[in-house]
Amino acid sequence: MSTATFIPAFVRRQSFIELDARARAQSLLDPGSWRELVGPFDRIESPWLPEQGIAPQSDDGCVVLKGAIDGKPAVVIALEGKFQGGSMGEVSGAKMTAALDLAARDSQNGKKTAAVLLLETGGVRLQEANLGLAVIAEVMASILALREHAPVITVIAGTVGCFGGMSIAAGLSSYIVMTREARLGLNGPEVIEQESGIEEFDSSDHALIWAINGGEQRVAMGVADELVLDDVQKIAATVQRYVKAGLPQVHRSQQIALYRARIAALDTSRQIDPLSLRESWKEKAKEGVAQ
Amino acid sequence: MEQLNFDYPSAKRRVIKKAHVGVAGSGDMEILMQPDATGIAHVSVLTSVNGFRSSWQAVLDRFFAKYDGAVQIDINDAGATPGSVMLRLEQAVEVIES
Numbered sequence: 001m002s003t004a005t006f007i008p009a010f011v012r013r014q015s016f017i018e019l020d021a022r023a024r025a026q027s028l029l030d031p032g033s034w035r036e037l038v039g040p041f042d043r044i045e046s047p048w049l050p051e052q053g054i055a056p057q058s059d060d061g062c063v064v065l066k067g068a069i070d071g072k073p074a075v076v077i078a079l080e081g082k083f084q085g086g087s088m089g090e091v092s093g094a095k096m097t098a099a100l101d102l103a104a105r106d107s108q109n110g111k112k113t114a115a116v117l118l119l120e121t122g123g124v125r126l127q128e129a130n131l132g133l134a135v136i137a138e139v140m141a142s143i144l145a146l147r148e149h150a151p152v153i154t155v156i157a158g159t160v161g162c163f164g165g166m167s168i169a170a171g172l173s174s175y176i177v178m179t180r181e182a183r184l185g186l187n188g189p190e191v192i193e194q195e196s197g198i199e200e201f202d203s204s205d206h207a208l209i210w211a212i213n214g215g216e217q218r219v220a221m222g223v224a225d226e227l228v229l230d231d232v233q234k235i236a237a238t239v240q241r242y243v244k245a246g247l248p249q250v251h252r253s254q255q256i257a258l259y260r261a262r263i264a265a266l267d268t269s270r271q272i273d274p275l276s277l278r279e280s281w282k283e284k285a286k287e288g289v290a291q
Numbered sequence: 292m293e294q295l296n297f298d299y300p301s302a303k304r305r306v307i308k309k310a311h312v313g314v315a316g317s318g319d320m321e322i323l324m325q326p327d328a329t330g331i332a333h334v335s336v337l338t339s340v341n342g343f344r345s346s347w348q349a350v351l352d353r354f355f356a357k358y359d360g361a362v363q364i365d366i367n368d369a370g371a372t373p374g375s376v377m378l379r380l381e382q383a384v385e386v387i388e389s
Contacts, residue, residue: 055337055367
């Protein structure tokens, strides 16, 4: 591809990352098919944040849109990374759980309803403590219930990424789609540095962080399914494809023996580098599919 | 945390739409704007930054010097500067009057 044709396409593409949670959710659903459930004018805000001197948000940073994707029933649940780092509080978690449960109920009654999770989150909202932990457990249970009937597709676009308890929720979903800008990991880089020291993980070293948590590495390792460009049309097309594909033969999180063996085989006597991990897990990922 | 309320009896023109703009993220704010049942404009501000009533009053006075819609405005503020407040208000008007 020549520079002359490449540059205009690059400039013209519509960024998904630059959209807010509501616009992201809308962009994935068929135009005119959707309606918002428990929207901002319903004023279901966090009762805990103002008590701690923090401004709440009228949708608690969780947007739920019910509609259709390529003509098939779907619910899109998007977290707003700009509000409290997309953290899961009592209200946002209850919205996500209720939406997943409604999709599971519809699916059981014969109307297969896929769920798309747009996760930009650091996990539990620390200001809501145990309630945040409890809702994440509920979200996980609801994902497990829905994925018996219809696919749960997680999209991590960035730039917040997906960390903490919600990274486990992402791991339970049927498919994970990431951009190169996105990150996925259990403990965030700052947390690791704080707990284990800068020798363990330097959270200011962006190249290091993206080499380990970044979308390209996660997809290459086989812990996420597809790497997409930060482009509204491409992400929408990818989500449509997974909705159409339906359930995978086996969910990644069901492959316990495979992942136990992979972790057992790691040689921790020397530093494991991202590229060699990618190579060795890629081979095993193929074996996993063959099983 | 501070709760501030303002009334603008001169803003009486009926509006029919609603608008939701902005995010209550650091240095920004969220606005919910909708038709007001009492027929005049009311503004309710919940802000995480205390002690700026006079600044809010000044920005809102300037806004309602131009705008005459009978709207209920609810603001969740996480430290937006006066300039950002005005831009968010104008953005909400753009949505509600379009």
